[in-house]
Amino acid sequence: DADVTQTPRNRITKTGKRIMLECSQTKGHDRMYWYRQDPGLGLQLIYYSFDVKDINKGEISDGYSVSRQAQAKFSLSLESAIPNQTALYFCATSDPASGGRSDTQYFGPGTRLTVL
Amino acid sequence: DQQVKQNSPSLSVQEGRISILNCDYTNSMFDYFLWYKKYPAEGPTFLISISSIKDKNEDGRFTVFLNKSAKHLSLHIVPSQPGDSAVYFCAASSQTGANNLFFGTGTRLTVIP
Numbered sequence: 001d002a003d004v005t006q007t008p009r010n011r012i013t014k015t016g017k018r019i020m021l022e023c024s025q026t027k028g029h030d031r032m033y034w035y036r037q038d039p040g041l042g043l044q045l046i047y048y049s050f051d052v053k054d055i056n057k058g059e060i061s062d063g064y065s066v067s068r069q070a071q072a073k074f075s076l077s078l079e080s081a082i083p084n085q086t087a088l089y090f091c092a093t094s095d096p097a098s099g100g101r102s103d104t105q106y107f108g109p110g111t112r113l114t115v116l
Numbered sequence: 117d118q119q120v121k122q123n124s125p126s127l128s129v130q131e132g133r134i135s136i137l138n139c140d141y142t143n144s145m146f147d148y149f150l151w152y153k154k155y156p157a158e159g160p161t162f163l164i165s166i167s168s169i170k171d172k173n174e175d176g177r178f179t180v181f182l183n184k185s186a187k188h189l190s191l192h193i194v195p196s197q198p199g200d201s202a203v204y205f206c207a208a209s210s211q212t213g214a215n216n217l218f219f220g221t222g223t224r225l226t227v228i229p
Binding site: 004033045048058110 | 118120122125148150152157158159160161162165205207209215216217218219220221222
């Protein structure tokens, strides 16, 4: 079983709709992240959470919100989707207690979102 | 403002030869660097990392070199194999930046059999 799972894997929606992308992990990591990737660009950080009570904005948080329902679950919402939010979305986790740098992040398979 | 740059969008190499992927960064506070590999329809997979206290780290066929004065790192793959064909992302972080990762735009490596 995959350590980091994302649902759905693909989603097509219309402008103005509310969309939720979900991420679950079995790695037992405290830190979770949401990124988006646009064609020809690197991954950009949307939001990150260091524990259930700690939510932080990343580089491109406008138009997005998140919810950390439990250590293992981190959801990303688009309150009113717009076409330029069409992208690949990745969830990731990391573990500051691993003994190494917490920067090493482990990614889910991604969700391809298309907003028409 | 792109703090991590991969100026080569693509690279083609013959099987068995060396692949060299390059990455430059601008933020002198970065002190930890990582390479990720990404296949289509999958998430990025951690490949290898290096701390700024080192200038080389090796793991099997993969070696990362860091030149702090030039703010440059490179990933060497020797020998290259067709299964290495993927997009490679360079990433960097600093302890002063909550250890968040900043990614380059990626280099697509194609290893020709």
